[in-house]
Amino acid sequence: MWLLTALLLWVPAGAQTDWLLLQVSSRVVTEGEPLTLRCHGWKNKRIYNVLFYQNGKVFEFSTGNSEFTILKTNLSHNGIYHCSAMGKQGFESAGVHITVKELFPAPVLKASLSSPILEGHLVNLSCETKLLLQRPGLQLYFSFYMGSKTLLSRNTASEYQILTATREDSGLYWCEATTENGSIVKRSPELELQVLGLQTQPPVWFHVLFYLAVGILFLVDTIFCMIIYKELERKKKCNLEVSLDSGQKKRVNSHLQKERYLEEP
Ligand SMILES: *[C@@H]1O[C@H](CO)[C@@H](O)[C@H](O)[C@H]1NC(C)=O
Ligand SMILES: *[C@@H]1O[C@H](CO)[C@@H](O)[C@H](O)[C@H]1NC(C)=O
Ligand SMILES: *[C@@H]1O[C@H](CO)[C@@H](O)[C@H](O)[C@H]1NC(C)=O
Numbered sequence: 320m321w322l323l324t325a326l327l328l329w330v331p332a333g334a335q336t337d338w339l340l341l342q343v344s345s346r347v348v349t350e351g352e353p354l355t356l357r358c359h360g361w362k363n364k365r366i367y368n369v370l371f372y373q374n375g376k377v378f379e380f381s382t383g384n385s386e387f388t389i390l391k392t393n394l395s396h397n398g399i400y401h402c403s404a405m406g407k408q409g410f411e412s413a414g415v416h417i418t419v420k421e422l423f424p425a426p427v428l429k430a431s432l433s434s435p436i437l438e439g440h441l442v443n444l445s446c447e448t449k450l451l452l453q454r455p456g457l458q459l460y461f462s463f464y465m466g467s468k469t470l471l472s473r474n475t476a477s478e479y480q481i482l483t484a485t486r487e488d489s490g491l492y493w494c495e496a497t498t499e500n501g502s503i504v505k506r507s508p509e510l511e512l513q514v515l516g517l518q519t520q521p522p523v524w525f526h527v528l529f530y531l532a533v534g535i536l537f538l539v540d541t542i543f544c545m546i547i548y549k550e551l552e553r554k555k556k557c558n559l560e561v562s563l564d565s566g567q568k569k570r571v572n573s574h575l576q577k578e579r580y581l582e583e584p
Pocket of ligand 2: 431441443478
């Protein structure tokens with residue numbers, strides 16, 4: 320539907336007989352909807368070299384066509400529009416204010432646990448946004464990504480669960496909220512999750528030192544054992560010699576006693 324109010328209020332004044340009018344399909348649109356601009360000559364006079372301006376800056380040039388459509392509006396399309404064209408001379412239209420309303424803001428991805436997370440925990444990720452306009456039957460769809468990997472695509476629930484986090488789940492996560500026909504697609508900023516392993520792997524130098532220490536201990540132990548063993552052996556020999564010595568003396572003594580006995584008359 321064309322807004323013709325501006326056309327009705329438009330009365331040429333002054334010396335100029337050829338004036339320009341910018342017509343718009345709607346002065347207020349919801350993001351994702353199309354918006355058509357039409358540059359119109361007074362009494363349908365032929366115009367050429369039509370330029371469309373947003374906030375005073377040219378954004379579209381067309382030699383023949385006096386119509387331009389923005390297929391998917393977004394918030395950057397807010398502003399005052401006008402057009403200029405060549406007829407017998409150069410003309411400029413008055414400005415028309417266009418308002419693009421936001422349906423929902425870009426989502427924010429939130430995690431139930433703050434990073435770093437210990438391995439084995441359950442992590443809930445939620446893609447949070449809010450509908451700013453009432454639209455009966457409007458359904459948002461949520462997708463979850465880790466880096467370039469899709470974890471969950473076009474789900475009506477805004478949550479995703481990592482049941483048991485492992486170190487491989489560490490990375491940059493982000494989510495996307497879209498309308499059913501994809502007229503609006505908005506992605507969240509990235510959220511970094513770091514999952515820590517329960518037993519951290521010691522570095523290589525630690526292994527080298529460990530085995531070196533064990534090796535030295537073993538060597539020292541063996542040497543000690545050998546020393547102790549030799550010492551014990553030596554002592555055993557000594558004791559044997561001592562007992563042998565004393566045995567012989569006793570026998571000698573008994574011989575002597577016998578002899579004395581025999582010698583006694
Ligand atoms: C808005 O739409 C234009 C194309 O019409 C696109 O170039 C621009 O990146 C969009 N801006 C945002 C914030 O999505
Ligand atoms: C995660 O979500 C599930 C279901 O949505 C809920 O039962 C559970 O309590 C949540 N856990 C945490 C840690 O938020
Ligand atoms: C997408 O759906 C919305 C309603 O949810 C509608 O207003 C819009 O025109 C549709 N867009 C396209 C490209 O079909």
